[in-house]
Amino acid sequence: MRPRRHQDEGEHDNTDRWLLTYADLITLLLGLFVMLYAMSKIDAEKYSQVVAAFGGMFGSPDATSAKLKVIDVAKLLPELYSERARIEAEIRKGLQLGSKSLPISITQDERGVTVSLQEQMLFSSGSADLKVTSLAILDQLAEVLNKMPNDVRVEGHTDNVPITSSVFPSNWHLSVGRALNVGYYLIEKHGMKAEKVSVVGYSEYRPLLPNTSNENRARNRRVDIVIVAESSLKDNGGATPEQQFINGSMKEK
Numbered sequence: 001m002r003p004r005r006h007q008d009e010g011e012h013d014n015t016d017r018w019l020l021t022y023a024d025l026i027t028l029l030l031g032l033f034v035m036l037y038a039m040s041k042i043d044a045e046k047y048s049q050v051v052a053a054f055g056g057m058f059g060s061p062d063a064t065s066a067k068l069k070v071i072d073v074a075k076l077l078p079e080l081y082s083e084r085a086r087i088e089a090e091i092r093k094g095l096q097l098g099s100k101s102l103p104i105s106i107t108q109d110e111r112g113v114t115v116s117l118q119e120q121m122l123f124s125s126g127s128a129d130l131k132v133t134s135l136a137i138l139d140q141l142a143e144v145l146n147k148m149p150n151d152v153r154v155e156g157h158t159d160n161v162p163i164t165s166s167v168f169p170s171n172w173h174l175s176v177g178r179a180l181n182v183g184y185y186l187i188e189k190h191g192m193k194a195e196k197v198s199v200v201g202y203s204e205y206r207p208l209l210p211n212t213s214n215e216n217r218a219r220n221r222r223v224d225i226v227i228v229a230e231s232s233l234k235d236n237g238g239a240t241p242e243q244q245f246i247n248g249s250m251k252e253k
Helices: 002-015 018-038 044-057 070-076 079-095 132-145 171-190 214-220 230-235 243-252
Strands: 104-108 112-118 152-157 197-201 222-228
Touching (some): 079 104, 079 112, 079 132, 112 132, 132 171, 132 222, 171 197, 171 222
Parallel strands (some): 152 197
């Protein structure tokens, strides 16, 4: 009788294995709802692609949906990343960066997309006056920016070499003057709305690279044009502190 009792206990243990399947199902459902929340504001076309891809992964008879890889699905999910990618693609196309070699770099971060224009393109050393040769690039960039609803921040940067002149007593003055001239050109020449444009000068205090060589210092002397992601703006209550600089100046005038 004892072996039979052990057999009954084994059979009883096997009947509890449904709990493992149930736990796996709950975990999958949790992951699904998290992904649905992330997709809550994604556009209809990309949403359809995601649905089709999941259909392929879970055995849908639709052969085309199975061609999408899991990594492609992951790229479609976050709204913020898709917005940044769209902005960057439009800027690269507008500036024709694929066919030109220019001292311009484009990066993405939590704020949005940043277009970095090095000093050699925009200004002479120690000056905030825009070079005539730089206007064509700014014109192309403005044409793209005017088609976007996003706010734009123009940020001036210098290296750590002190400057003292009758026009610019410090690198602070130079960085603000350069950013202001770029921002004002976009507003006056291309009709960008002043309430969309903000200007800030960071002087030497936000370098891309350590100021340990002439090459690094040249990279740090730049004007960054930040296209603020709309989702990032919402997280910050719809405004950035630096917007007060140029917006206040325009209203006073």
